Amino acid sequence: MKRLFIYLKEYRRECVLGPLFKLFEAALELFVPMIMASIIDRGIPSGDRGYLARMCLILILLGAVGLLASVTAQYFAARAATGFAARLRRVLYIHIQGFSYGEMDRMGTATMITRMTSDINQVQSGVNLTLRLLLRSPFVVLGAFVMALLLDVQAGMIFAVVIPLLALVVFLIMRFCVPLYRRVQEHLDRVLGITRENLTGIRVLRAFRRESNEIQEFDSENRDLTTMQLRVGRVSALLNPLTYVIVNLGLVVLLYTGALRVDAGILTQGVLVALVNYLSQILVELIKFANMIVAVNKAVASGKRIASVLEVPSGLSSGQKHAADGPAVKFDRVSLTYKNSGEPAIRDISFQAEAGQTIGIIGGTGAGKTSLIRLIPRFYDATEGCVSVFGTDVKEYDLQELRSLVGIVPQKAVLFQGTIRENLLWGREDASEEDLWEALRIAQAEVFVQEKEDGLDALVEQGGKNFSGGQRQRLTIARALVRRPRILILDDSASALDFATDAALRSALRKMPDSPVIFLISQRTSSLLHADLILVMEDGVVVGQGTHEELLKTCEVYREIYESQFRKEGAK
């Protein structure tokens, strides 16, 4: 939690001034019963109308000054709360952005989004309320107590019993409810998860006619959420009645004791009325305070969840070294084991790729092809061995520089909301119009972009939904090409392309000027025929490496793949 308060520091001024103005206002409020007492004890018996008018003027003045103080306090509180929330959102976003693949996998996107949105909203209203009420309420309670003592010590002692009793009740109820609020939030997360899932998987769910099952599942989660909310509600609903009982029993005792004191001539009637007023002020403030604590507790629970995300160290720290001399990519006895999984995804892999070469990677599902190439731009750190790029260990690279060297086209073709141009410029900010078209040409995307009414400025919807899978793939290839990478990685990126386009793409890539090192993951040997080096992978291990001809002779797995395809497709 402390972690979060750092971000409140910038609003130190607001955080001090806000409560201060609130306290000032509260202090003014404490004078009111005293003035009423003088009206009853002095003004009424003497019938002095001028005195009464003067007293009432003071009351109005107190109200007016209180109004100004309060508005000022609200402004500072709102500023601090919204500013704090904005900063927190920013920090959290930056932090999440720094998460590596592994951490994202573990925590899940839906959770991240709840943290960013509803949790921070809770914290915002919590801070706002705290600044306004946290000091004010105890101040009024204590102030009323002190005033009561000043008026009459014995009557004040009743306050000394009532106040701790009230505090105890509030404390006990809170202690019961707070953990439950956390459970409520967990249930809410689950309901959110199902909703999200039903949007992303809507086609499959409808194809399998799962609508009613999904409704059932949702209903049951939703019901659990409600049950949980009700359970918390039953206990937290005790707060107001219990405090009300305590204060009013105090009132009864006060009236009786007061009666004895008045009878003995120690107290006046006016003072008794003032004491009664102070007691009811305490009740009002405590109820406010309790409600505030409920809200603050929700905020604290949300805050803890946010803090727990911030506490996850964001995986990779950047080094400082730059590209040196050496082979473009070198793997030296590299293994990678993902967190929470016993088996290594790839094991003991060594190879070397020189500038200008094309490296093909072929192998079965789950053979570790994608894991292997993810180590090059350092999406994961190798658990053993060393990956170096242009002579420098990737762990020592300036991360920005390393990634700027690499153009990667992932399996899943993702585009972002905006225009085609904006998406392509991801590759390189300062790319010229010509560069963009050149990249589109090589990626075989020139024609369909040209056919768009707005050309490069055609809109891309979220996730690129308004493009077909193949178009998306070609645009993501173009995006990678725009950055003129020295290492280009195509992770089975042509899978949605028809065979003609795929072939044209490969031929265009080969003809590129200052051609980069190309890593080509493919399922088809025909795509890899011209590769300078082919890695054949099986179960996380390289079972053969060499050129097509060499592998045909030496690697049985490769031969098997080739022949099966040759028989199927290449019979000519």
Add this chain to the structure above:
Amino acid sequence: MSWFVLKQVFSYLKKYWFLLLFSFLFAAITVALTLYVPVLTGQAVDAVIGPGQVNFSALQAVLFRIVVCVGGTALGQWLMNVINNRIAYRVVQDVRDKAFRHLQVLPLKYVDSYSYGETVSRIITDVDQFAEGLLLGFSQLFTGVATILGTLGFMLSIHLGITAVVVLVTPVSFLVASFIARRTYSMFQLQSETRGEQTAFVEEYVGNQQVVQAFSRERKALEQFDEINRRLEKCSLNATFFSSLTNPCTRFVNSLVYTGVGLVGAFAVIRGAISVGQLSCLLSYANQYTKPFNEISGVVTELQNAFACAARVFDLIEQPAQSPDPDPAMSLNADGSVKIEHVCFSYVPDKKLIEDFNLSVRPGQRVAIVGPTGCGKTTLINLLMRFYDVNSGEIFVGGTEIRMATRSALRASYGMVLQDTWLKNGTVRENLSMGKPDATDEEIRAAARASYADSFIRRLPQGYDTVLSEDGGSLSQGQKQLLCIARVMLCLPPMLILDEATSSIDTRTEIKIQQAFAKMMEGRTSFIVAHRLSTIREADVILVMKDGKIIEKGNHETLLAAGGFYAGLYNSQFAT
């Protein structure tokens, strides 16, 4: 605040009229007892006039009555709170259920045209805000009103003039509050919209973090995020600050009322019209009378916010659902024949996509759809599965026009493997049995074996009971694809739609799958969006598509001989 939203809220409340009745009843009891306590306190004060002038027997009777009232109040209040919780959370549960239910029948056109983040935020965040507003509304709105009326009655019974002071000044408080509320409604709405925008952004960028990182776009993305964040901060500050003005402003009005009562009351005591005890009672009424105005105004701002949120959920719920299934629906005898006649379709009216499309498929035929990407192949699936309805023309399955049968019957007759592999958050077993929930373990494993998924599933930490996280989590694309295939393998409907299903699977596995598919496709009509020559060559009908039209139709040999577009495509593959 629109009447529409209000009416909707009431329609949800109707179901709980019984609870509402009790809530009102307990509220009334609580309020009456609470208001009686100051009267009793006043009587107690009047029993304590000065030294030697204390009437102890009267005092004791009054104090006893106070104790009874307090006990009754506390019980009533608790019951009321519990009931209010119940109403508010149940209503919210109903709203969420309904929204989710509606989501299941919304046309894909709607779902496709909003970002997921926005729709999620409507069903989750907005409904949550609505819950809080509603709860506050319940616990304070009615008691507030009852307190105001009750106080008025009690005060009138004591002194007319003082009551007049209270009644004349307090409406100012209400005016101030409603003035502020009106002004802040649009601020809350803006805040809610901006929040939605930010959620959508985070969803997109955090959801695709890999790409963001690969292109070192963190800084640029942050700039975009900051821009939205700054706007959100600003409109949030406005909404928070201006709505929080209500409280101090109404409190100031209250202090005016209090002073007025004090002044007029003191004069009345001097004249002997009322006692000091009655004055103290009136003063505490003056406090209590204005307090509900405070609360009501607080509630009103909160309700503004809640209703702004509710409006967004109701907007979703009120979206027209997909056209209902015909009643009575014709039964669909899916014998595998599909006939498409004069079908025209486009997503947007002014961009024609599929025009006058005709196709006749006999049972058991294999239809390969080939063509350059973006030629309308995916659209064809949308139409076959009725994710979208045709603009004109007709599609027959087993001789029945598909719009004459239920969607469920239609979709049950297809097995679909889409290009985007999607898995549900749940165990592997649950995912596989999606199309056949009552499948036995043996059937599930058989299907997994047939699709070569069994061996890797068994290697997963908990085998078939391994819980797959969102979007398949740690599984490779190929493994996910295998699971999607196994999912269809288990229920084996009479027709298949395969959308480049095997594209991400390595060749060795693919060959085995193709063999399994071949077995599966035997006697089944299948539509295959494919680019593998082997698949295409074995097809009975090849549709060559371009720009949404079938430009060539035939089998491999005839098309090759024709020397058209297909022949060009085919030859280009072997030119490299």
